[in-house]
């Protein structure tokens with residue numbers, strides 16, 4: 001099947017998932033939407049995030065994708081079920097894959113979760129983890145300052161290290177053996193997060209397990225790409241295309257073309 005996989009996020013975070021899908025499924029064409037004009041989603045009310053997610057899905061449906069990947073934990077937590085009920089193609093989120101990856105890794109049955117305010121408030125990871133392992137202990141912490149740093153490309157700056165150290169101070173010394181990066185932006189900061197948490201804590205990103213879920217669904221539905229011609233991916237963003245392109249090219253290690261999308265003023269809240 002030659003239709004694309006559509007991936008969306010509030011900004012560059014979903015590229016961490018896109019990169020893993022590209023690696024595990026190199027024949028699949030990706031269309032990616034980063035809503036950089038309205039990032040961050042984390043502090044916004046759930047209704048607003050739901051509204052934005054529907055808008056982006058409508059935008060992407062013009063390209064007739066075969067699957068939608070909501071590569072944003074905040075949007076997965078509040079909007080995935082509505083989107084699934086509305087669109088006639090498979091919709092994959094990032095929370096259940098992240099929870100599965102943590103369950104596979106933890107030996108102590110104590111898992112930490114960091115994410116945006118919206119994701120942590122929704123308790124979606126606690127529900128997903130306990131659905132699989134009811135007695136698991138979960139320690140959570142919202143880190144609202146991380147996403148703006150990533151959107152500015154500040155992955156290793158001194159300011160970033162300080163913000164990460166301050167934000168994670170409560171979790172240091174907690175008895176967890178793995179920490180879910182419950183926001184797709186956070187793998188951009190994994191060196192800094194890893195050095196703050198120490199080697200005894202494994203960092204879990206949902207990217208790998210999400211790509212595996214995408215691959216499994218496409219295989220079982222007979223929807224895998226069959227063309228031997230390497231796909232040309234498409235990228236859209238609603239904010240500054242230059243910053244998006246700079247971050248995306250360095251993360252993906254390839255040259256890309258970014259098409260700016262201008263929301264009507266009434267769409268920008």
Ligand code: DGL
Pocket residue numbers: 009010011013014039040041042043071072073074075116119147182183184185
């Ligand atoms: N990358 C998104 C997430 O996984 C959104 C972050 C934000 O915009 O606050 O939650």
